[in-house]
Amino acid sequence: MRRFNFIRDPAPGSGGNNVEEFLRWLDGPTCFFFSGEDPGRTRALVTLLHGNEPSGAMALWRWLRSGRRPAVNVVCIVASVVAALAPPLFSHRMLPRARDLNRCFRPPFHDAQGELAQEILEILRLHRPEAVVDMHNTSGSGPSFGVCTHMDRQHDALVSFFTQRLIVSNLGLGALMEISESSVPTVTVEVGGRLDEQAHELAWEGLCRYFEAASVLDPPPADWGLELLRDPIRLELNDKVTLTYAEQPSASFDITLRADIEHHNFGTVGADTLLGWAAGPERSLFSARDAAGRCAVSRLVRIENGELYPARPLRLFMITNNAAIAESDCLFYAVADDGRAIS
Numbered sequence: 047m048r049r050f051n052f053i054r055d056p057a058p059g060s061g062g063n064n065v066e067e068f069l070r071w072l073d074g075p076t077c078f079f080f081s082g083e084d085p086g087r088t089r090a091l092v093t094l095l096h097g098n099e100p101s102g103a104m105a106l107w108r109w110l111r112s113g114r115r116p117a118v119n120v121v122c123i124v125a126s127v128v129a130a131l132a133p134p135l136f137s138h139r140m141l142p143r144a145r146d147l148n149r150c151f152r153p154p155f156h157d158a159q160g161e162l163a164q165e166i167l168e169i170l171r172l173h174r175p176e177a178v179v180d181m182h183n184t185s186g187s188g189p190s191f192g193v194c195t196h197m198d199r200q201h202d203a204l205v206s207f208f209t210q211r212l213i214v215s216n217l218g219l220g221a222l223m224e225i226s227e228s229s230v231p232t233v234t235v236e237v238g239g240r241l242d243e244q245a246h247e248l249a250w251e252g253l254c255r256y257f258e259a260a261s262v263l264d265p266p267p268a269d270w271g272l273e274l275l276r277d278p279i280r281l282e283l284n285d286k287v288t289l290t291y292a293e294q295p296s297a298s299f300d301i302t303l304r305a306d307i308e309h310h311n312f313g314t315v316g317a318d319t320l321l322g323w324a325a326g327p328e329r330s331l332f333s334a335r336d337a338a339g340r341c342a343v344s345r346l347v348r349i350e351n352g353e354l355y356p357a358r359p360l361r362l363f364m365i366t367n368n369a370a371i372a373e374s375d376c377l378f379y380a381v382a383d384d385g386r387a388i389s
């Protein structure tokens with residue numbers, strides 16, 4: 047397995063002339079330690095758990111070039127460097143046949159991804175950070191948002207360094223956030239689409255605020271009024287169900303979703319919004335579980351005369367238009383149109 051490189055207080059300007067040179071310099075999973083003005087406290091930033099999500103690595107490279115010094119010590123973990131470098135650059139969420147690293151933070155740690163996840167948890171345990179931010183991009187284009195497992199003033203404060211929208215969710219997927227949360231306030235930040243210039247900029251600005259603030263766990267002086275979305279349900283595909291994206295139904299696939307479906311990201315869809323086309327009972331194609339573990343498929347979608355609609359007004363997010371991600375992860379997340387859990 048690839049072990050972590052450890053780099054302590056790299057010289058300002060090190061790390062190459064662009065983010066690709068930066069990753070080649072790292073050559074594998076890497077842990078940075080930046081000494082802070084106050085060496086008595088430490089914060090953690092984790093990024094590149096997914097190799098196709100560049101904003102965090104780009105922001106960290108800019109930080110290295112800047113020669114700036116954080117307010118407190120910062121530990122930065124850059125995880126899937128090898129997947130990110132697999133050509134073309136930043137196109138592999140993980141290497142072929144590897145598990146999704148952000149589903150590997152609970153036992154069994156039996157494979158290379160599990161061992162990498164275990165080592166990340168070990169590094170965090172050793173440094174005892176006061177907060178952990180795990181920075182991601184969404185695969186499709188869309189606005190930024192935070193995710194945490196429960197909401198309180200500390201999580202509100204942490205997320206507010208980056209964004210105003212917060213999803214409160216505890217799906218038990220084995221994500222870093224879920225595990226790390228038991229010992230330290232932890233948030234996932236999705237800074238926006240992986241190809242969006244705006245997302246790279248937000249990652250950089252948010253990283254600087256997070257590194258340079260005297261305190262990160264006090265609520266912001268001006269109340270941003272976080273927009274909360276609670277307990278979303280994931281709509282997943284059943285095994286062997288095939289999916290494509292197109293402007294009209296495709297006979298060679300079980301489900302065709304509209305090519306522009308990701309435009310509904312974070313918007314409200316009415317019960318008459320056409321999402322795509324499918325044949326057959328909803329439950330034979332999809333699965334979805336609510337927080338109590340009950341099947342929620344019929345509360346999310348309905349199929350009528352071969353057309354696929356929301357079962358009721360919903361807010362959808364993390365909609366992907368990539369069939370491989372939809373198959374291995376999910377099609378989208380949904381809450382009721384008022385932001386509350388779907389009852």
Ligand SMILES: [Zn+2]
Binds near residue numbers: 099
């Ligand atoms: Zn990610």
